[in-house]
Amino acid sequence: MLKVEHITTGYGKKQVLTDVSFSVDKGDVVLLSGGNGSGKSTVLKTIYGLLKPWAADGKVFFEERNITALPVSEMIRLGIVYMPQKKNVFEDFTVEENLLTSAGIYPKKEAEERVQKVFYMLPVLKNMRKRTPFNMSGGERQLLAFGNVLVHSPKLALLDEPFAGVDAGNSEVFKGCIVDLKKEGVTFVVVEHKRQLLEGVVGREVELELGEVKR
Ligand SMILES: Nc1ncnc2c1ncn2[C@@H]1O[C@H](COP(=O)(O)OP(=O)(O)O)[C@@H](O)[C@H]1O
Ligand SMILES: [Mg+2]
Numbered sequence: 001m002l003k004v005e006h007i008t009t010g011y012g013k014k015q016v017l018t019d020v021s022f023s024v025d026k027g028d029v030v031l032l033s034g035g036n037g038s039g040k041s042t043v044l045k046t047i048y049g050l051l052k053p054w055a056a057d058g059k060v061f062f063e064e065r066n067i068t069a070l071p072v073s074e075m076i077r078l079g080i081v082y083m084p085q086k087k088n089v090f091e092d093f094t095v096e097e098n099l100l101t102s103a104g105i106y107p108k109k110e111a112e113e114r115v116q117k118v119f120y121m122l123p124v125l126k127n128m129r130k131r132t133p134f135n136m137s138g139g140e141r142q143l144l145a146f147g148n149v150l151v152h153s154p155k156l157a158l159l160d161e162p163f164a165g166v167d168a169g170n171s172e173v174f175k176g177c178i179v180d181l182k183k184e185g186v187t188f189v190v191v192e193h194k195r196q197l198l199e200g201v202v203g204r205e206v207e208l209e210l211g212e213v214k215r
Helices: 040-047 072-078 095-105 108-121 123-127 138-150 168-183
Strands: 002-011 014-024 029-034 059-062 080-083 156-160 187-191 205-209
Touching: 002 040, 014 040, 029 040, 040 080, 040 156, 040 187, 072 080, 080 138, 095 108, 095 138, 108 123, 108 138, 123 138, 138 156, 138 168, 168 187
Parallel strands: 029 187, 029 205, 080 156, 156 187
Antiparallel strands: 002 014, 002 059
């Protein structure tokens, strides 16, 4: 359902990725692994259209459609949603306001229904709905960031180190949520160092080394 082809790109003049290609099947959870600075986040940003491939043969296909460097609004409309590694929540808004803001692109009633659905999937967020990220642990913030993704009912979720700072209990909740969605056919590309957290869930693994696919 996702094909990444010949991606060479970077920041300014600095090249980070070299000819990165891989494909992802529908309903799979693909682990994107590799050392610090190997280009994992850059791959997710390129899939999401935040960075452009440098060469004409660098392309990203989603469900057979060329989605290379589409605007974010279009990505979300297609069902592709990205959870950045940093700055992934609205700091000054409560949990509920965060979710409503993320859902703000939908009509009001639908937005409220979408938020209720996220609360149903992640009751831990419902219990925190009046709190702001300022008063939440790193792991709680990550769950909120995931909620901000789920609000869009993604077909393809791009998650950058979602488990960072998440405690054991919430990691189980998180994993359970991913397992349930996978069963419904949702596809994930996940950057994660602690691979044991996704044990039994991951299908394909793509390992990067210095911006190239190692295997
Ligand atoms: N915004 C940026 N501007 C310039 N260089 C960047 C930027 N983001 C990342 N880099 C560089 O790109 C390389 C890959 O970074 P990144 O994709 O974040 O790696 P990873 O997620 O695997 O740790 C690193 O050398 C990093 O310093
Ligand atoms: Mg990274």
